Amino acid sequence: MTKTENQMLIIFGASGDLTARKLVPGLFNLFKGKHLPKNFVVLGVSRSDMTDAEFRKKVALESEHLKSQATVKDFGLVEDFANQIFYEDLGSNYDVNYSRLEKRISDLNSKYRTENNYIFYLSTPPSLFEAIAKNLTDQGLNDETSGCKRLIVEKPFGYDLETAKALNKGLQQYFKESQIYRIDHYLGKETVQNLLVTRFANSIFEPLWNRNYIDHVEITNAESGGVGSRGGYYDGSGALRDMFQNHLLQIVSLIVMEPPIDANAQEIRNEKVKALRSLRIMRDEKTLHDHTIRAQYVSSKINGEVVKGYREEDGVDSESTTETYAAIKFYVDNWRWKDVPFYVRTAKRMPTKVTEVVIHFKSPHHQIFKDSGMFNKDNKLIIRIQPDEGILVKFGVKVPGQGFKVERANLDFYYSGLTETHVMEAYERLLLDAMQGDATLYARADEVEAAWEFVNPILEYWKNSEAKVYGYSAGVWGPENADDLIEGYGMWRNPGPNLADDPGFCVIC
Numbered sequence: 040m041t042k043t044e045n046q047m048l049i050i051f052g053a054s055g056d057l058t059a060r061k062l063v064p065g066l067f068n069l070f071k072g073k074h075l076p077k078n079f080v081v082l083g084v085s086r087s088d089m090t091d092a093e094f095r096k097k098v099a100l101e102s103e104h105l106k107s108q109a110t111v112k113d114f115g116l117v118e119d120f121a122n123q124i125f126y127e128d129l130g131s132n133y134d135v136n137y138s139r140l141e142k143r144i145s146d147l148n149s150k151y152r153t154e155n156n157y158i159f160y161l162s163t164p165p166s167l168f169e170a171i172a173k174n175l176t177d178q179g180l181n182d183e184t185s186g187c188k189r190l191i192v193e194k195p196f197g198y199d200l201e202t203a204k205a206l207n208k209g210l211q212q213y214f215k216e217s218q219i220y221r222i223d224h225y226l227g228k229e230t231v232q233n234l235l236v237t238r239f240a241n242s243i244f245e246p247l248w249n250r251n252y253i254d255h256v257e258i259t260n261a262e263s264g265g266v267g268s269r270g271g272y273y274d275g276s277g278a279l280r281d282m283f284q285n286h287l288l289q290i291v292s293l294i295v296m297e298p299p300i301d302a303n304a305q306e307i308r309n310e311k312v313k314a315l316r317s318l319r320i321m322r323d324e325k326t327l328h329d330h331t332i333r334a335q336y337v338s339s340k341i342n343g344e345v346v347k348g349y350r351e352e353d354g355v356d357s358e359s360t361t362e363t364y365a366a367i368k369f370y371v372d373n374w375r376w377k378d379v380p381f382y383v384r385t386a387k388r389m390p391t392k393v394t395e396v397v398i399h400f401k402s403p404h405h406q407i408f409k410d411s412g413m414f415n416k417d418n419k420l421i422i423r424i425q426p427d428e429g430i431l432v433k434f435g436v437k438v439p440g441q442g443f444k445v446e447r448a449n450l451d452f453y454y455s456g457l458t459e460t461h462v463m464e465a466y467e468r469l470l471l472d473a474m475q476g477d478a479t480l481y482a483r484a485d486e487v488e489a490a491w492e493f494v495n496p497i498l499e500y501w502k503n504s505e506a507k508v509y510g511y512s513a514g515v516w517g518p519e520n521a522d523d524l525i526e527g528y529g530m531w532r533n534p535g536p537n538l539a540d541d542p543g544f545c546v547i548c
């Protein structure tokens with residue numbers, strides 16, 4: 040296992056939601072699991088005026104988020120952990136002279152012997168990323184002559200292709216690409232990483248993983264919640280930017296990619312980039328019209344309670360056309376995937392929270408059990424990313440009795456049965472990887488740009504054209520016409536909260 044060097048983690052935007060909700064609890068779990076190095080310090084940085092003690096209270100000692108990770112017997116541990124946390128305010132601006140900050144870092148480094156190894160985590164609004172990188176550089180804090188210097192960059196990475204390229208260029212003026220870690224928390228999920236293992240550690244799936252055997256691929260990412268308190272951010276983003284461009288295209292790239300020659304960052308990311316570049320970019324209006332659907336949730340009653348429509352949410356424009364539902368059909372132009380349609384959808388305010396990949400296999404070429412109806416038709420491999428994480432293979436078995444009636448059966452695997460030990464949460468895993476200098480689960484500049492290349496024409500089409508914004512009642516599976524997109528297959532597989540649940544009403548399930 041790679042050694043984690045003594046080091047300091049400097050978080051910009053430390054007074055924000057992400058730090059309190061994900062980063063500090065993730066670090067606490069690493070501390071509890073003894074994954075942190077002997078000498079380790081967290082320095083929170085933002086504009087808010089706080090002392091070390093106040094910051095410790097906010098993110099650790101009195102934090103509900105952290106407490107939800109800790110048991111009563113961990114209480115002493117929380118105190119020990121909190122003692123390693125410090126805070127520095129930047130005054131009124133992130134674009135100030137960082138000499139005071141440099142001095143604080145240097146003092147903590149000497150006192151706690153973190154050996155000049157610094158990780159800078161940018162958890163601020165993205166408009167500040169480049170300025171922070173520049174100001175760190177002005178203080179020599181990007182210099183790896185002594186100790187490592189890494190920059191973790193939060194999403195969103197760009198607003199479109201042009202801004203993503205500008206951000207890459209901007210950051211690369213100050214930090215080398217090998218120092219930049221672009222976070223995509225879906226890559227930190229065990230089940231997303233397991234896509235690689237399912238494909239490349241087994242000899243039973245990969246021979247079938249191509250156009251000869253796969254009919255189509257369906258990916259669903261559904262959330263039951265709405266935009267919550269993030270309406271202001273979300274209204275300038277929408278489902279395509281918020282989820283599809285990053286998390287879902289990352290999943291797509293792991294399904295589409297060719298086998299890498301080794302499981303290291305360079306080889307895996309090379310193959311992912313190739314996969315993303317092979318997505319057929321939709322350029323003409325007809326294809327964009329026929330292959331994309333956007334929609335917004337409208338007010339409805341869920342379990343007897345009235346739920347706001349998207350346009351009524353705090354921070355959202357009352358005439359907003361921002362999509363909370365996006366469904367896209369596309370093809371992959373390469374040898375393996377020619378003519379295999381991919382159907383990918385993501386949305387808020389769906390009936391349940393679920394993310395799954397369904398590989399629909401082709402029917403047997405020659406059907407001999409002619410009386411068995413639809414059940415003879417398709418085998419499916421369902422990879423459940425969350426919740427009820429696992430894998431299900433649907434296959435035909437003989438119904439006992441006369442004749443050859445075929446029924447569907449399940450072969451299943453559940454992650455919950457695999458281990459009783461703590462499974463690292465996405466941010467926890469990704470933080471540890473960055474601390475160990477492993478960028479395999481971080482997105483490289485060319486990956487991010489390839490994903491934007493694909494998404495950009497859809498954004499443009501939705502922005503400039505009359506492309507309709509459909510409505511769907513909060514709590515249903517999106518607009519009715521979304522099934523038109525998946526024409527020929529009946530309708531989307533609308534999964535339940537449990538992997539083995541059968542949607543029941545899907546004619547091709």
Ligand SMILES: NC(=O)C1=CN([C@@H]2O[C@H](COP(=O)(O)OP(=O)(O)OC[C@H]3O[C@@H](n4cnc5c(N)ncnc54)[C@H](OP(=O)(O)O)[C@@H]3O)[C@@H](O)[C@H]2O)C=CC1
Binds near residue numbers: 052162
């Ligand atoms: N929260 C989440 O669930 C997720 C967040 N992210 C990303 O993580 C980053 C941080 O998100 P989050 O913590 O939610 O953001 P918040 O808005 O809660 O916090 C960001 C911090 O940045 C500082 N800040 C500086 N300038 C501004 C400004 N102009 N407007 C608002 N804040 C400013 C604020 O601290 P101060 O005023 O003290 O300087 C604030 O505490 C963003 O890039 C976001 O997209 C990604 C995925 C999920």
Ligand SMILES: O=C1O[C@H](COP(=O)(O)O)[C@@H](O)[C@H](O)[C@H]1O
Binds near residue numbers: 262281282
């Ligand atoms: O990045 C984001 O992800 C969350 C969903 O993450 P999950 O791990 O709970 O599936 C989404 O709610 C949010 O809008 C988006 O910014």
